[in-house]
Amino acid sequence: MKLTLKIWRQxxxxxxxxxxxxxxxxxxxxxxxxxxxxxxxEQLVTSGEEPVAFDSDxxxxxxxxxxxxxxxxxxxPEVTTTCQLHMRSFNDGDTITIEPWRAExxxxxxxxxxxxxxxxxxxxxxxYISANTGSAPEANSVPAPRDKAMRxxxxxxxxxxxxxxxxxxxxxxxxxxxxxxxxxxxLPQGQPERWSRVVDMVxxxxxxxxxxxxxxxxxxxxxxxEIPLDVISQLNKDLRTALKNGH
Amino acid sequence: xxxxxxxxxxxxxxHMYGNLKAFAGEESFNEYAHHLRELGTPMxxxxxxxxxxxxxxxxxxxxxxxxxxxxxxxxxxxxxxKYAVKKNRGSSISSRTMRWxxxxxxxxxxxxxxxxxxxxxxxxxxxxxGENPYAxxxxxxxxxxxxxxxxxxxxxxxxxxxxxTFSSLQTLGLTNxxxxxxxxxxxxxxxxxxxxxxxxxxxLSVLVGIIEK
Numbered sequence: 259m260k261l262t263l264k265i266w267r268q269x270x271x272x273x274x275x276x277x278x279x280x281x282x283x284x285x286x287x288x289x290x291x292x293x294x295x296x297x298x299x300e301q302l303v304t305s306g307e308e309p310v311a312f313d314s315d316x317x318x319x320x321x322x323x324x325x326x327x328x329x330x331x332x333x334x335p336e337v338t339t340t341c342q343l344h345m346r347s348f349n350d351g352d353t354i355t356i357e358p359w360r361a362e363x364x365x366x367x368x369x370x371x372x373x374x375x376x377x378x379x380x381x382x383x384x385x386y387i388s389a390n391t392g393s394a395p396e397a398n399s400v401p402a403p404r405d406k407a408m409r410x411x412x413x414x415x416x417x418x419x420x421x422x423x424x425x426x427x428x429x430x431x432x433x434x435x436x437x438x439x440x441x442x443x444x445l446p447q448g449q450p451e452r453w454s455r456v457v458d459m460v461x462x463x464x465x466x467x468x469x470x471x472x473x474x475x476x477x478x479x480x481x482x483x484e485i486p487l488d489v490i491s492q493l494n495k496d497l498r499t500a501l502k503n504g505h
Numbered sequence: 506x507x508x509x510x511x512x513x514x515x516x517x518x519x520h521m522y523g524n525l526k527a528f529a530g531e532e533s534f535n536e537y538a539h540h541l542r543e544l545g546t547p548m549x550x551x552x553x554x555x556x557x558x559x560x561x562x563x564x565x566x567x568x569x570x571x572x573x574x575x576x577x578x579x580x581x582x583x584x585x586x587k588y589a590v591k592k593n594r595g596s597s598i599s600s601r602t603m604r605w606x607x608x609x610x611x612x613x614x615x616x617x618x619x620x621x622x623x624x625x626x627x628x629x630x631x632x633x634x635g636e637n638p639y640a641x642x643x644x645x646x647x648x649x650x651x652x653x654x655x656x657x658x659x660x661x662x663x664x665x666x667x668x669x670t671f672s673s674l675q676t677l678g679l680t681n682x683x684x685x686x687x688x689x690x691x692x693x694x695x696x697x698x699x700x701x702x703x704x705x706x707x708x709l710s711v712l713v714g715i716i717e718k
């Protein structure tokens with residue numbers, strides 16, 4: 259396959275970036291998207307140019323590092339992470355535009371690499387439970403109803419990749435927050451901090467500069483883990499309950 | 506945003522139902538308009554009910570606009586650098602046009618109030634109707650371009666209600682499962698079609714001559 263790649267290049271966080279165009283030949287349909295970028299970088303290094311900086315870690319779709327906006331879609335055209343996207347999803351002769359996540363709280367560090375520490379700070383604000391250290395308690399001593407456990411497990415698949423923010427026209431992280439709040443709020447272990455959690459996380463979210471949710475739904479469509487939109491409703495319900503109870 | 510929006514939904518449903526009185530003829534329609542002024546008397550003064558509604562709606566408009574401005578400016582600050590390419594995968598025309606559509610509706614409401622309430626502009630013969638609002642309605646919609654303005658506004662209203670109904674239920678935390686979300690989306694369709702369709706019936710009927718003086 260022969261491709262035309264339009265890639266955002268930016269020297270450092272304060273530099274002005276621009277889209278550069280590269281021609282890449284010899285791409286196999288069996289390559290992953292990141293292997294295709296590796297091939298481009300080999301070509302760039304050989305010709306003495308600076309390789310394109312992009313994030314990746316596990317390359318098996320579970321870590322959430324590979325954050326790329328591909329042709330205007332977070333993680334590209336398939337419902338998966340960029341590392342699990344393969345070149346068979348594209349055609350010979352395609353032009354592919356690759357950009358970093360665009361959000362003020364996710365500053366571009368270099369080229370396609372963004373800093374997602376804002377998510378860590380939202381988690382630190384409330385996305386945890388308090389548990390005593392020591393030997394693990396008997397697993398069945400705290401019963402969890404099956405439907406609640408299933409819902410918690412389903413939304414606990416969130417890997418914090420930031421695709422929801424990247425896809426959201428408002429730059430809101432509500433799907434990410436909603437996933438954490440639903441995941442912890444459905445389980446008995448999450449109850450003690452349930453009401454302070456939602457208030458603190460939303461407070462941190464707004465403080466970081468993420469936008470407000472208008473329920474458009476781009477986030478749920480972009481999510482590689484298919485977190486449904488109803489977690490945002492759960493977030494709103496928990497927030498309403500918490501504020502009513504004076505948290 | 507959600508609460509003020511739900512108040513508007515209640516209002517437009519009532520307003521639309523009232524407008525359909527035009528099909529009952531000149532006398533019934535004018536009687537209905539007069540009755541709105543006497544509603545609640547003698548407990549309330551003449552036009553008391555109307556003024557309670559007006560003050561409530563003005564307060565809701567202020568809240569609704571303030572929330573919209575806050576959300577719009579937060580969104581602009583959250584994404585200062587735009588994407589070169591951005592596709593829409595989960596949004597609808599209605600959800601993408603909430604802001605500009607809302608502004609369109611605001612402009613329309615200003616015109617609508619000038620047309621029927623504050624100045625009573627009659628585009629065909631300048632007669633303000635006086636005690637005969639039915640005549641003003643018929644004169645207005647006998648003018649083809651006025652009917653078009655109103656029909657375009659009803660498209661904007663339908664779109665706004667389609668996303669707004671669902672969005673308000675989601676914001677209030679009432680759509681916590683796939684089923685309830687589907688129901689809220691269906692409610693959006695029903696409210697949009699009933700309200701925009703119901704409102705459009707009167708201007709269309711005047712234009713084609715079903716309703717006349």
